[in-house]
Amino acid sequence: MIWNFAGNPSVDPNNPNGFIDTAGAPATATSAALPGFTKAIRDEKEYLDSRVAELGGKNLFGGNTLDYHVGYTKGTYYKPYDYNSSFDNPAIANVAYDNTTLPNWPAVKTLPGTASNGTVNVNPANPAGYVLTGIGTQVVHSDDHEWGIGANFTMPTRFTDRVDEEFKFGVNARIPPQNRGSVILLGRHRARPAPDLGNLWRQHRLLPEPLSQWSANRRRDPPRGIPRRLGGWKRLGRSHWQRARCCA
Numbered sequence: 001m002i003w004n005f006a007g008n009p010s011v012d013p014n015n016p017n018g019f020i021d022t023a024g025a026p027a028t029a030t031s032a033a034l035p036g037f038t039k040a041i042r043d044e045k046e047y048l049d050s051r052v053a054e055l056g057g058k059n060l061f062g063g064n065t066l067d068y069h070v071g072y073t074k075g076t077y078y079k080p081y082d083y084n085s086s087f088d089n090p091a092i093a094n095v096a097y098d099n100t101t102l103p104n105w106p107a108v109k110t111l112p113g114t115a116s117n118g119t120v121n122v123n124p125a126n127p128a129g130y131v132l133t134g135i136g137t138q139v140v141h142s143d144d145h146e147w148g149i150g151a152n153f154t155m156p157t158r159f160t161d162r163v164d165e166e167f168k169f170g171v172n173a174r175i176p177p178q179n180r181g182s183v184i185l186l187g188r189h190r191a192r193p194a195p196d197l198g199n200l201w202r203q204h205r206l207l208p209e210p211l212s213q214w215s216a217n218r219r220r221d222p223p224r225g226i227p228r229r230l231g232g233w234k235r236l237g238r239s240h241w242q243r244a245r246c247c248a
Contacts, residue, residue: 001124002038003095003108018098020111022119024091035088035133037124044082050075068151079140087130093122147175 006025012018024036056069094113099106113120122129152170159165 002040003124004034004036004038005095006034012096012098015096015098017100018096018107020094020096022117023093023095023110023122026092026118033090035090036093036122037089037091037130039087039089039130041085041087042083045080047076047078047080049078063156065154066151067154069149071148072145073148074143074145076143077140078142079138081137081139083137084135085132086134088133089122089124089129090131091122091129092117092119093124094119149173149175 003023006022009019009021012020022036025031025034027033051074052071053073054069054071056067058065058067060066094111094117095108096111097106097108101107110122110124113122150170150172152168154166154168156166
C-alpha cells in the first residue's frame with residue numbers, strides 16, 4: 001500500500017518527534033486530484049531454460065595425441081504474462097507519522113477527518129473504498145545460443161629427465177551468439193474513476209478496452225532491465241561449463 005502524502009507536514013502537537021499531513025489532495029486548476037491511498041496487484045510467470053551439449057574425442061598417433069570437441073549452448077527467457085493492476089482510494093485523510101523516534105520502524109496512522117481541510121474518516125485496509133484505475137500486461141521472449149569448437153595436439157618431448165614432459169598447443173573458437181527476442185505490450189489503460197468491475201467482466205473479461213483498441217508494441221530487443229543475452233556460457237577445462245549472464 002502507498003500513502004500519497006500531500007507534502008505539507010506540520011509538527012504533531014501530541015508528539016514532538018512526529019508530523020501531521022494529509023493523504024491525498026483535491027484537484028486544482030493546474031493539477032489532478034491525488035488519491036489518498038494506492039494498492040497494486042501483480043500476477044506474472046517466468047521461465048528460464050538452459051541447455052548445454054558437447055561432443056568430442058581423441059586419436060593417438062604413436063606417442064602423440066589429438067583431442068577435439070564441439071559444443072552447443074542455448075538459454076531462453078520466457079514470460080507468458082505479467083498482469084499489473086492498480087487501485088486508488090480517492091478519499092482525503094489526516095495522517096500522523098513518526099519516522100524519528102524509531103527510524104527503522106516508522107509509525108503511521110490515520111486521524112479523524114476535519115471539515116476545515118475536507119478530510120474524512122478513512123480505513124486504508126478496507127477494500128470497499130478502492131476503485132480500479134489501471135490494468136496492463138506484457139509478454140516477453142528472448143533466447144540466445146552459441147557454438148564452440150576446439151582441438152589440441154599433444155607431443156611428448158625429452159628435453160629433461162621428467163617422464164611427463166610434453167609440448168601441447170591448440171585452437172579454440174566461439175561462434176558469436178545471435179540474439180533473438182521479442183516483447184509484446186498488450187495495452188496500458190488508466191482512468192479515474194474506474195469503470196464498473198462487473199460490467200468489465202461481462203463485456204471484456206476484465207479488459208479495460210476492446211482488444212481492437214489495444215496497442216501491440218513490438219520490439220526486437222527486450223526492454224531495459226531485461227537481459228539482452230541470457231544464454232552465454234564459458235568453458236572451464238575440458239568438460240565443465242559455467243553460465244555467464246550479460247545484460248543490456
